[in-house]
Amino acid sequence: MRYIDEFRDGRLARGLAAAIRRDVAPSRLYRFMEFCGGHTHAISRYGLADLLPENVRMVHGPGCPVCVLPIGRIDQAIRLAIGRGVILTTYGDTLRVPASEGLSLLRAKALGADVRMVYSTQDALAIARANPRREVVFLAIGFETTTPPTAVAILTAAAERLGNFSILCDHVLTPAAMHAILAAPQGVQIDGFVGPAHVSTVIGSAPYEPFADDYAKPVVIAGFEPLDLLRAIHLLVAQVNDGRAAVENEFTRAVTREGNRRAQDLVARVFTLREKFEWRGLGTIPSSALRLRPEFAQFDAERRFAERYLVVADHKACACGPILRGEKRPSDCKLFGTVCTPENPVGSCMVSAEGACAAHYTYGRFRGMAA
């Protein structure tokens, strides 16, 4: 397929891998965090780890939207679906996230809740239009990539005076999470970041500049194709070798410094910062998520149904937190592959194919075992 095959070319990949191998200093370790779940997935799916030298390690970051969603947020959605009888719509990946009492949205559906998977916010609106007597709630999750479509849905609903549509707003912000990781009191063992692909098309590359300037960490924004990743890793190696820390953009075919102004304006019209938000694994982070502006309060399901967020603790032995912060690897977790598997995920990193644990389990666990 054009514009895909070019970025998955095996020969070019081996060439880039050879260049990386040639340039790394054998005496040091290079630890790069790919923030995005899309990158985690690509690394696993294409077996990129095998192409990298031993001393280049990829640390899987928290950029998987369902992985950072705390249990209490899914509980809210389930309470609305079961207790209030709403039609609960959301993206496919969210359906399996484990919630309290052994439930998930998928299991709530089996219990009779009206839970429907949608591909876009437009589908959720269509369901609301088709069911004027039912309340339709869209569980809006995701980073800056999925926020503009939610903004469009809210503006459309407002223009159409769609009285039965509302959202549970769990949209989160990438730079805030990166700050939280870098500002951790215990310090971080990360030498640089592979910056998000789709998120950056919206926010641009400028928001990453503080990470280079204030924390002296190189950031290279990369597309989701395997050659994008290898090229970004090569650029990161060069920055580390030179002792530089700058924001570089490998994904120039889609990302500019300013990003997508129209999308940013839409988001600014509809959303405002939440004071704080609890992230699974990373704890409560100030100014790290969005809520609807007061003028759109009628579309805010939390207000409409007076549905309060209740904190629910993660499983004690679950290492999703340290894994999302890059402190531990999936195989370091006691639960990994024993009680926690993709069929029965305990922690959120096991839920989505983009999650660090699920990606390692599904695509790479032979590595740990063959040794």
Place this chain on the structure above:
Amino acid sequence: MKTACTRPLDVKRGRVDLSHGSGGRATAQLVEELFVRELHNEFLAQGDDGARLPRAAGRLVLATDAHVVSPLFFPGGDIGCLAVHGTINDVAVMGATPLYLAASFVLEEGYPLADLARIVASMARSSREAGVPVVTGDTKVVERGKADGVFITTTGVGILRDNVDCSGAHARPGDVVLLSGPIGDHGSAIMASRENLTFETPIVSDTAALHGLVGELLDAVPQMRAMRDATRGGIAAALNEIARQSAVGMLLEESAITVRAPVEAACELLGLDPLYLANEGKLLAICPPERAEAALAAMRAHPLGGDAAMIGRVQEDAYRFVQMNTRLGGRRIVDWLSGDQLPRIC
């Protein structure tokens, strides 16, 4: 005395109602005018509760398969031909020659008779083409909302070939994995029609009866170890089943597995992996290495195996992993599917 006159079934405008499942006159009429008329053969004509079949010369293979596809009509086929092909294929990959089918229908109250007639006609056509008649059947009607239009369960009987001993438990390290063509057509055709996606080249289901291909393959290489039609869960599920049954691992070559361009495009758009998409007309075969070339040649000589390829090898592995060398030069596991394939978010 006058003979009772029954008005013929209004196939054009009529709908299934509960009387069609009551076992009374309406049931008899539906069976007679819709099912028997289309599927007619000497066994069905016996009109009894079961079919009396000729004495069989060999060991029997029995397979059954419930079909609940949604939508019922999709590009390249419908639930009718699917129900015929699916069970014929299950019998065939056991190394048997399929002989007869039985079909059970669960109909939802309110389902248009015209659509039902199209489905039955499609079953009749595919069973005639395959030379495997539907010799007995049953019809039940459930209330509106208790089924999704039409469910069809088909059961097939076949005769095992004498010199063949195929089983998922017979794969051995060193064996070669063969695949009859490009993957993911059926699964992506269904997904695309559910999501109303259209492509420049439409995606068409690959639904087909594989017994002809299997027959020619076994004529050439009766030593085949295992065969599967890679349906639900795709080739990933089928190969993992064989690996588990045989207590072996496998190593696939991604570059040898082909995916048609529109299928690949649909997968990119919907966030799906073709390895896990259903096929309804693709044969996976495990073959001893010394017979691999002959098996491949036999497959390629058949119209349904023109693109057959060697896609990997069986290897020793205590963990029974199916692994794959990626096009990029890395390696990954091709694991069982966890739950349904759900689209990723960003």
